[in-house]
Amino acid sequence: MSVIRVVIADDSQVARDVLRDILSRADDIEVVGEATNGREAVELVKRLAPQLITMDLNMPVMDGLSAIEEIMYSRGVPILVVSDRSDAQTAYQALEVGALEVMPKPTLEGADADRLLERVRLLAGVAVITRLRRRATTPAPIITLPTLPAASSGVPRNFQHxxxxxxxxxxxxxxxxxxxxxxxxxxxxxxxxxxxxxxxxxxxxxxxxxxxxxxxxxxxxxxxxxxxxxxxxxxxxxxxxxxxxxxxxxxxxxxxxxxxxxxxxxxxxxxxxxxxxxxxxxxxxxxxxxxxxxxxxxxxxxxxxxxxxxxxxxxxxxxxxxxxxxxxxxxxxxxxxxxxxxxxxxxxxxxxxxxx
The missing domain is CATH 3.40.50.180 (Methylesterase CheB, C-terminal domain)
Incomplete structure (x- = not known):
């Protein structure tokens, strides 16, 4: 049986303990390293070549968003953001720079713990590619739309489709x-x-x-x-x-x-x-x-x-x-x-x- 090698990145000892406990229950998942900040996460990815990283966003030295960008620039690795709900908007910025999915920090028991195992198994098999570093963003060109004829009077709404x-x-x-x-x-x-x-x-x-x-x-x-x-x-x-x-x-x-x-x-x-x-x-x-x-x-x-x-x-x-x-x-x-x-x-x- 192939074992999924996982690195946990979170500055909270309690959060790392919970994640490690949940992941260690599965015979097909192995926690191979733990990082307490984004810089450590980047180094562990280079040294340990994991198949997936769980990434917190609020960490010292280097935050999770910067770490994701650095990792995806150097080595394409599936990244699951596991963070507080208060970080929701930042979490979606993490998806923009290369993370695959976002979920809240789980408790030891219940649906969130089961979902974490499910997500790790699913995302570890996703092929990801390295990305260029972010630059000042240029808005995507917006498709122009010609003037439309008015909807027929028989349609009781101000749109058709x-x-x-x-x-x-x-x-x-x-x-x-x-x-x-x-x-x-x-x-x-x-x-x-x-x-x-x-x-x-x-x-x-x-x-x-x-x-x-x-x-x-x-x-x-x-x-x-x-x-x-x-x-x-x-x-x-x-x-x-x-x-x-x-x-x-x-x-x-x-x-x-x-x-x-x-x-x-x-x-x-x-x-x-x-x-x-x-x-x-x-x-x-x-x-x-x-x-x-x-x-x-x-x-x-x-x-x-x-x-x-x-x-x-x-x-x-x-x-x-x-x-x-x-x-x-x-x-x-x-x-x-x-x-x-x-x-x-x-x-x-x-x-x-x-x-x-």
């Missing part, structure tokens, strides 16, 4: 690449279900808002859906849309494996908007989203999947493709341009061949 996106592991990075090139006056609402640990969604919304032309917020109960706005589902409840074009939040079943549910959001969009629904399923583990994408497909809407080559985890999207409910499987960097053509109503122009 609704874009619904499902994603999990690797999703935040994929969302940035997809959304940051869309214009501020994008003529459709974008609603997103991203699997996320409780307490991190507000930080993700702030992070995305700092990088996108459109406003980004966490959807609220009863909120009116507006075009040119990006809405994230909270993790604690599942998000739906109503026939009155308002958000509804419903309790997430205790038995749910994923929070929030991608299927719940996509199915409600399919039910309300039918042919005007556009579903996109991005990188992620598991099958959540497949039922919802099928609902959009069967309602006459348009369905897209991120392709394997551009995915961190070709899981959810692969399952949707295998289920036969995806019309177009595209590289991540091609999705924004295609999405703009579709919301402009030019589906029949330069249309790529659908999947068999």
């Amino acid at each position: 609704v874009v619904a996106i499902a994603c999990s592991t690797g999703g935040p990075q994929a969302l940035v690449r997809l959304l940051r090139t869309l214009p501020a006056r994008f003529p459709a609402p974008i609603v997103i279900a991203q699997h996320i640990s409780h307490g991190f969604i507000d930080g993700m919304a702030e992070w995305l808002a700092s990088l996108c032309a459109m406003p980004v917020s966490v959807a609220k109960e009863g909120e009116q859906i507006q075009p040119g706005h990006i809405y994230l589902s909270p993790s604690e409840r599942d998000l739906c849309v109503s026939p009155r074009h308002r958000f509804q939040l419903q309790p997430s079943p205790q038995s749910s494996l994923y929070h929030p549910s991608c299927d719940v959001l996509l199915q409600s969009v399919a039910e309300v908007y039918g042919r005007d629904a556009i579903g996109i399923i991005l990188t992620g583990m598991g099958r959540d989203g497949v039922i919802g994408m099928r609902a959009i497909y069967q309602a006459g809407g348009t369905t897209f999947a991120q392709d394997e080559a551009s995915s961190v985890i070709y899981g959810m999207n692969q399952e949707a493709v295998k289920a036969g409910v995806i019309q177009y499987e595209l590289p991540l960097d091609s999705l924004a341009g295609r999405l703009l053509r579709d919301v402009r109503g030019s589906l029949n122009n330069n249309r790529p061949e659908p999947l068999a």
